[in-house]
Structure formats: structure tokens, C-alpha cells
Amino acid sequence: MSAPDGPLAAPLPAGRSWTAAGPPSGDSHSGDSPSGGELPPGAPPAAAEIFGPALGVAVRYAELLAGPGVERGLLGPAEAARLWDRHLLNCGVVAELVPSPCSLIDLGSGAGLPGIVLAILLPAVSVTLLEPMARRVAFLTECVQILGLGNAEVRRGRAEEMAGRLSADVVTARAVAPMYKLAGLAIGLANPGGVVLAIKGAGAAAEVSRARPVLNRLGARDVEVLHAGSGRVNPAATVIRFTAGQVRGKVPGRGVVGGDEPVPSGRRLARGSAVRSRGGPRGGARSRRGRG
Ligand SMILES: C[S@@+](CC[C@H](N)C(=O)[O-])C[C@H]1O[C@@H](n2cnc3c(N)ncnc32)[C@H](O)[C@@H]1O
Numbered sequence: 001m002s003a004p005d006g007p008l009a010a011p012l013p014a015g016r017s018w019t020a021a022g023p024p025s026g027d028s029h030s031g032d033s034p035s036g037g038e039l040p041p042g043a044p045p046a047a048a049e050i051f052g053p054a055l056g057v058a059v060r061y062a063e064l065l066a067g068p069g070v071e072r073g074l075l076g077p078a079e080a081a082r083l084w085d086r087h088l089l090n091c092g093v094v095a096e097l098v099p100s101p102c103s104l105i106d107l108g109s110g111a112g113l114p115g116i117v118l119a120i121l122l123p124a125v126s127v128t129l130l131e132p133m134a135r136r137v138a139f140l141t142e143c144v145q146i147l148g149l150g151n152a153e154v155r156r157g158r159a160e161e162m163a164g165r166l167s168a169d170v171v172t173a174r175a176v177a178p179m180y181k182l183a184g185l186a187i188g189l190a191n192p193g194g195v196v197l198a199i200k201g202a203g204a205a206a207e208v209s210r211a212r213p214v215l216n217r218l219g220a221r222d223v224e225v226l227h228a229g230s231g232r233v234n235p236a237a238t239v240i241r242f243t244a245g246q247v248r249g250k251v252p253g254r255g256v257v258g259g260d261e262p263v264p265s266g267r268r269l270a271r272g273s274a275v276r277s278r279g280g281p282r283g284g285a286r287s288r289r290g291r292g
Pocket of ligand 1 (some may be wrong): 076107108109110111112114130131132133136157158159160173174175185218
């Protein structure tokens with residue numbers, strides 16, 4: 001993360017590489033499959049199983065991450081060597097938790113993880129890549145174009161600002177914030193009854209424990225820690241999944257949620273601490289497009 005945010009000096013390269021025929025078009029995302037069952041350099045065997053006919057597009061995305069993504073400081077140089085296991089497969093297996101079709105917001109998408117990977121794998125899912133930082137937004141926009149992802153769009157903004165302007169059936173997040181804070185941000189973007197999928201590490205259960213008071217106050221239901229991709233990738237991806245309440249962001253008698261510090265259970269909430277009122281009705285379910 002060394003380069004400053006701002007307009008990009010150079011566009012992404014045109015992409016003559018392993019997928020030399022270029023990005024796919026249409027909505028199948030089938031891409032260029034490796035011929036003769038060969039895997040591209042650095043891709044483990046699980047890559048072919050996880051991505052199937054979309055492997056060619058995934059390979060092209062991996063090249064963008066390892067090339068311009070690293071050059072522009074969006075990923076550390078050390079990540080290039082472990083792109084598949086640590087990033088693409090870790091995100092790809094989360095597709096098994098996403099209903100299709102649906103709308104999905106990837107909160108804090110960064111260089112597109114997991115949002116671009118899910119858009120590649122799930123062409124019937126309408127993916128919004130939400131990211132506040134200009135340099136990352138530019139990279140995401142170019143990736144969407146180069147990869148031919150007709151089911152993905154990029155929105156610049158912070159989750160707090162977009163709550164009430166943007167919403168989806170599923171909200172994903174990886175490496176954005178601790179759960180006690182992320183819960184409010186994600187629920188603010190979820191449709192009533194929508195699902196939040198937070199990709200976490202080994203400390204997921206502890207995060208849930210710490211966030212439990214906040215999750216309860218926000219009306220989160222069915223909170224659980226899952227392992228996606230068990231038996232397919234090693235390690236499996238650890239995901240905190242919960243369902244947003246039926247009334248978006250509304251806590252009975254407390255106004256509307258924010259993403260704040262945990263409040264010890266039993267302690268009375270002070271105004272402006274764990275739950276904030278934004279004042280005024282927020283309306284019902286909203287379309288994710290054409291707003292804000
Ligand atoms: C550590 S990066 C992770 C990026 C990506 N999800 C990944 O796993 O590689 C965290 C990202 O979240 C974004 N972010 C942080 N706070 C945010 C907020 N309140 N709303 C939206 N995005 C946010 C940052 O700009 C950054 O791109």
C-alpha cells in the first residue's frame with residue numbers, strides 16, 4: 001500500500017498473456033479454459049475445480065493482481081506468490097454460500113476480493129464493488145472492463161455513506177473491520193432479511209463472541225461460523241454468516257444502527273454510543289441500482 005491514491009498514470013496492459021484470446025464476453029464468464037487440462041503457472045489443482053469453465057477469466061484476474069495490482073501498491077509483493085491459495089481460492093469457495101441469482105455488495109472490495117472472484121464465478125449474481133479509495137476504484141473499474149464482467153459495477157464510497165442509498169440481498173466483506181464494527185456497516189447495506197458473509201481468519205469465533213452484544217442489538221439472526229470449501233481447499237475459508245433483521249438497520253426503540261464499539265451486555269446504551277439515530281424513515285427495500 002505504498003502508492004498514493006489518485007488518478008492512475010497508466011492504464012492496465014491490454015492483457016496478452018496466458019489467456020491471449022482476451023476476456024470473454026456475454027454473461028457466461030466461461031473464458032478461455034486451459035487446453036489439454038494444463039494449469040497456468042502457480043495455480044494449484046483446486047483452481048480448476050473451483051473455477052471450472054471460468055478458470056481462464058480467473059487466471060487473467062490473477063495476472064492483473066500480480067502485475068498492476070502489485071505495481072500500484074494494492075497488494076504487497078509477497079502476495080503475488082500466494083495469490084491462488086490465499087486469495088482467489090479463499091474467496092472462490094465462498095460462492096457456495098451465495099444464492100444465485102441475487103444482488104451482492106462487496107463492502108471494502110480493495111483490489112476485488114472477494115467481489116470480483118464472486119462475479120467471475122456467479123454470472124447470475126449482480127455484484128457491486130464498494131470501495132472508498134480512488135486508486136482501488138480505478139483498478140476495480142479496469143478489472144471489470146478487461147474481464148468482461150457484465151454483472152459487476154463499481155461504486156466509490158464508504159459503507160456508512162451508502163447505507164440507505166445502496167442495498168443488496170448479500171453483503172460480503174473480507175479484511176475490512178472487526179466484527180463488532182463491521183456488523184453495523186454491513187447491516188446498513190443489507191436488504192431486510194439479507195445475508196452477511198464476512199471472510200475471517202482463525203479468530204472468527206472469538207470475534208463473534210466479542211461482537212455478540214452489538215449483533216444482538218442490531219437484530220442479527222442465525223449468527224454462525226462456517227467453513228467454506230472444506231475438502232476442496234486447505235485450509236477452508238472461515239466465514240461468519242448472519243441474517244439481517246426484517247426491518248433494515250432498525251433496533252426496537254433505539255433508532256437505526258451504526259458501526260460502533262461493542263457495549264458490554266447489560267449496560268444501557270448512551271445516546272450516540274453503540275446505536276445512533278439517523279432521523280427519519282429509511283423506506284423499504286431498495287434497488288441497488290439507480291440510487292445515490
Ligand atoms: C485491508 S483492505 C481489504 C480489501 C479486500 N477486501 C481484500 O480482502 O483484499 C480493506 C478495504 O476496506 C476498505 N474500507 C475500509 N473501511 C471502509 C468503509 N467504512 N466502507 C467501505 N470500505 C471500507 C478500504 O478502503 C480497503 O480497500
